[in-house]
Amino acid sequence: MLPIQDALPLLTEPAKIYITTHHKPDGDAIGSILALYHYLTAKGHTVTAVAPSEVPDFLRWMPGCNTVINHEADTEKSLKALKEADLIFGLDFNDFSRTKHLTQALTDAPQFTIMIDHHLMPSPQWSYGMSNPARSSTCEMVYDFINLCGDNKIITADMATCMYVGAMTDTGSFKFPATTASVHLMIADLMTRGINHTAIHEEVYDAWSENRMRFLGYILMDKMIIFRKYNAALIALSRKDMHLFNAQNGDTEGIVNYPLSIAGIRFSTLITERADEVKLSFRSKGLFDVSNFARLYFEGGGHFNASGGRSKLPLEETISYYKKILSEIHPK
Ligand code: 5GP
Numbered sequence: 001m002l003p004i005q006d007a008l009p010l011l012t013e014p015a016k017i018y019i020t021t022h023h024k025p026d027g028d029a030i031g032s033i034l035a036l037y038h039y040l041t042a043k044g045h046t047v048t049a050v051a052p053s054e055v056p057d058f059l060r061w062m063p064g065c066n067t068v069i070n071h072e073a074d075t076e077k078s079l080k081a082l083k084e085a086d087l088i089f090g091l092d093f094n095d096f097s098r099t100k101h102l103t104q105a106l107t108d109a110p111q112f113t114i115m116i117d118h119h120l121m122p123s124p125q126w127s128y129g130m131s132n133p134a135r136s137s138t139c140e141m142v143y144d145f146i147n148l149c150g151d152n153k154i155i156t157a158d159m160a161t162c163m164y165v166g167a168m169t170d171t172g173s174f175k176f177p178a179t180t181a182s183v184h185l186m187i188a189d190l191m192t193r194g195i196n197h198t199a200i201h202e203e204v205y206d207a208w209s210e211n212r213m214r215f216l217g218y219i220l221m222d223k224m225i226i227f228r229k230y231n232a233a234l235i236a237l238s239r240k241d242m243h244l245f246n247a248q249n250g251d252t253e254g255i256v257n258y259p260l261s262i263a264g265i266r267f268s269t270l271i272t273e274r275a276d277e278v279k280l281s282f283r284s285k286g287l288f289d290v291s292n293f294a295r296l297y298f299e300g301g302g303h304f305n306a307s308g309g310r311s312k313l314p315l316e317e318t319i320s321y322y323k324k325i326l327s328e329i330h331p332k
């Protein structure tokens, strides 16, 4: 993977550009592809933004979101844009496999691929890239990229809004350790571009259905298990639990964080039974590396304090396996 600076000559003439992100996109995924979409469009390029799967409801209000192609639902349109593209950008992931159904097409694509991402251990499969795990979010790196291109002055309210969303969601509203001075300096700059940060926060966090709030109540009351000995918490949701509240996958977003608000709890796990696999989410506070944990035991990865993975075992067996690991490694 060559440094992204070396790719800048590819952008001197108007080009057709395909931008994508990871499967099940979050605020940083959609924020970063849309910020880059607005920026490259402003530079005269013809840009197609693609999400490998559906954009969750809480992000649908974002500027430009109606142009995003859902690869799963609109595969033909996405593949046509990919085929016609001169250049491919991948944002907020560093291994093609994170795009699920797009993986093969990206692997086979003859075009140059450019990665912008803040996860650990980028795969060498990219042509060019910018990897910075010290950055709070991929949105902060899109900001770095725009600055690297000398274009800070052309940042619009739409670009700023998109970058704000990713920085806000990936830092837990500016509280996680990754919230460095450079994040605040970027936000200060973005706030001079006419964004409404209160409205952004409300759109993202205060748009729950009554049902989702009651689902959360049920989970915290009945499904949360605390392992005091290991300073750990586990929430395991079966498909039956989901059906009970007619909950969608997006309704479990953020739930893994709640147990960390209990004094002494430093490691939280959410296990959800999906139609095709059992998915795990891990969060920690302090020095327990959940990225390594996910990689070692659950075919996953991510960040030091936030990671995910999967299990091929059925739900109950995954829970037993998880408990066995806990008792063996004693996370602190
Ligand atoms: P979440 O728990 O929100 O699904 O994921 C938390 C973090 O872990 C995200 O930054 C995501 O990129 C990463 N992550 C989640 N699932 C996987 C996975 O299966 N593989 C890898 N490598 N990373 C994952």
Ligand code: MN
Residues within 6 Å of the ligand: 028, 029, 092, 118, 137, 138, 170
């Ligand atoms: Mn991110």
